[in-house]
Amino acid sequence: MPDNIVTIDFHRHIHIQPAEVVLDLGSGNGRHTIEACRWPCRVISVDVDKSELQRARFFLRAGPDDQPFGGYPRHEKPGTPGRAEFVLADAQHLPFKDAAFDKVLCTEVLEHIPDDKAGIRELYRVARPGADVAVSVPRYWPERVFWTLSWEYWHTPGGHVRMYRPGEMAQYLQAHGFQVRNVRYRHAFQSFYWFLRCTFGKDNAGRLLPRFMMRFINWYHGVRPSLLEQVEAVANLVAGKDMIHYTRKPPAAGRTDGAAAREEARRAGTSN
Numbered sequence: 001m002p003d004n005i006v007t008i009d010f011h012r013h014i015h016i017q018p019a020e021v022v023l024d025l026g027s028g029n030g031r032h033t034i035e036a037c038r039w040p041c042r043v044i045s046v047d048v049d050k051s052e053l054q055r056a057r058f059f060l061r062a063g064p065d066d067q068p069f070g071g072y073p074r075h076e077k078p079g080t081p082g083r084a085e086f087v088l089a090d091a092q093h094l095p096f097k098d099a100a101f102d103k104v105l106c107t108e109v110l111e112h113i114p115d116d117k118a119g120i121r122e123l124y125r126v127a128r129p130g131a132d133v134a135v136s137v138p139r140y141w142p143e144r145v146f147w148t149l150s151w152e153y154w155h156t157p158g159g160h161v162r163m164y165r166p167g168e169m170a171q172y173l174q175a176h177g178f179q180v181r182n183v184r185y186r187h188a189f190q191s192f193y194w195f196l197r198c199t200f201g202k203d204n205a206g207r208l209l210p211r212f213m214m215r216f217i218n219w220y221h222g223v224r225p226s227l228l229e230q231v232e233a234v235a236n237l238v239a240g241k242d243m244i245h246y247t248r249k250p251p252a253a254g255r256t257d258g259a260a261a262r263e264e265a266r267r268a269g270t271s272n
Helices: 031-036 050-061 115-127 140-149 168-175 188-200 208-223 226-239 257-272
Strands: 022-026 042-047 083-088 102-106 127-138 180-186 242-248
Touching: 022 031, 031 042, 031 102, 042 050, 042 127, 050 083, 102 115, 115 127, 127 140, 127 168, 140 188, 168 180, 168 242, 180 226, 188 208, 188 226, 208 242
Parallel strands: 022 042, 022 102, 042 083, 102 127
Antiparallel strands: 127 242, 180 242
């Protein structure tokens, strides 16, 4: 899929503050790592696939004239004041101390791993009290259609090993201590693309209709026409492929969250 397809809404739901530490778990080729680096923060990009981390590392700093995987570009990429570190690790056993991150992103990971509850426990453990945590998984009914149409879709090594029924992921997150604030749906056009892929054969991406839909998606995410954005926003209500849970780890007893603490400190400084 195009690298600039971002699932998490950083403008409405995940507000990164300067100098915060952000975990991008299951970063893949780095689409959310790159987006988070548009703020002056530190991002820890984690994936179990070394080659994906290498791609993410390149894309973060690649300029328009850099050749893909031709070498690691050393220059700063305009518009990305943040910095990223890349860590090879398993989502079920994260090599980080407790309460290490101010923001946590986990996009399209839990449906892949053998023990999704262990993954959720790790998310809770490494998030600091009061941290915003975004977790996305495939929406149930499009996923059910794909599984029905294509045996290959759910038997691909490293692919999806489970589906989540409506409300199921929210229940799991709440059971592990998270406060679920919002659930949103995105990427309806991808649902149509994967419907075509599964109809014509998952491994037949070169067929006419899947190829046309992929070209359309690439064009759409490059141009972002406002009318089509409105069309997809409406389609997301019914056919959005990804289901995003915006949650928060409760603040520790007797403590405020980081944003409130900073505001309180600022006010105290201006009153002296």
